[in-house]
Amino acid sequence: MRLMNFENFFVRDNEEFNELKEMVSATFNIESKLPKQVFCQKFGDFKFEEFDFAMSGEFWNTLKQLVYQTNDDFVLVAVLEPSPVGYFYKEFNYYNWIKLPANLSADEYYEILELGPEESPADAVVYNSYTVVWLSPSMKWAIWGERDYGICVIGFNDISHRNKLSPFLKSWRSIDKIVLSWIETNFVSDGLQQDFVKSLYSNYSQDI
Template identity: 40%
Template sequence: MKRVAFLDDFERFAIRKRDVEACFCIGKSLPERVFNESLSYFRFEEFDWAMSAEFWPSVQTLCQSSGDASILIAVLEPDPLNYYKKEFGYFNWAELPIVASSEDYWALLNHCPDESPADSLLANSEKVVWLPPSKKWAIWGERSFEVCVLGGQEPTTLDLWNDIEWALETGMPNAFAHRILPVGFGEQLRQNYGVVT
């Protein structure tokens, strides 16, 4: 994968960071509400699926439904500025057109700095977001909880993903000792990502 997909310009990064902050509360973590109020319909999937070539057709479908021609893949942890840019000269944020192939997406995830194979997006990403220019939907992923959350303005774009009960019963338990969620975790997740009435 050519590095051209990765942001390396401070001005472009600042613009895209404002876009990300318009959709997400980047200092928060699940089960807190990490999406802003414009995205109020939620579904869940496995984090590992999002970090695979098989995920790309789903992104293409979402982009087509919202009229977007590209997607920003942005790692929030490790820090894109104070760690990644400082150490490697470019940000761990990349823009990919939806005409790219699954192989292109996989190559992007596997691309690493020459001096540090352990710093590919695939290997070193705790929190990742996927954001189209329209901001009609967005995805938040957390490796430690083993899930991604898809937030949308409309429920119609979310049909193929899983509901919150899947997240609580199947998607997230493996992230915790004895598959038992901490006291209050499920209740807070339901409060923040439950069905909109």
């Protein structure tokens, strides 16, 4: 049985955080939000899944396949909202960003997401995360998730990477009525606005 201190996977060093933030900023338009384009220009051929899936052990099995295919050593799980600096680091003296080694199990992935600050367990990533990204050092793929809309979207920076990784993303779908239905469950009273739908299709239906 492996014994690991899961707390060691959380980013605590300011210099390391800044280096990882550069990687995130080179991949995403971090000030943007859906339905706007959240990926940098080099990414395309987008596919969608439900946000709750990303908070499950099953999702880690998908991530492991991706990092294996792209020869990456770790996956960065980075919470963008609430703020990693203005809120999380200020309150708890470490960041709500996690470097996950590729050899973790699905159960360990969920345990780490469920691991919150000792003084505030409710601030664990699995509970208190509204905008989250997943990416690896190769930056051949990246995932953006928004809890409020109930979806995640994966993008690829080259069509060859898309072709190589697609077999491991069978449950992910191009933007369609089913994806819209996932989003719509979060807007029961008002329904989806047509401008939102139009913008989402405009930004995420085109291929590389």
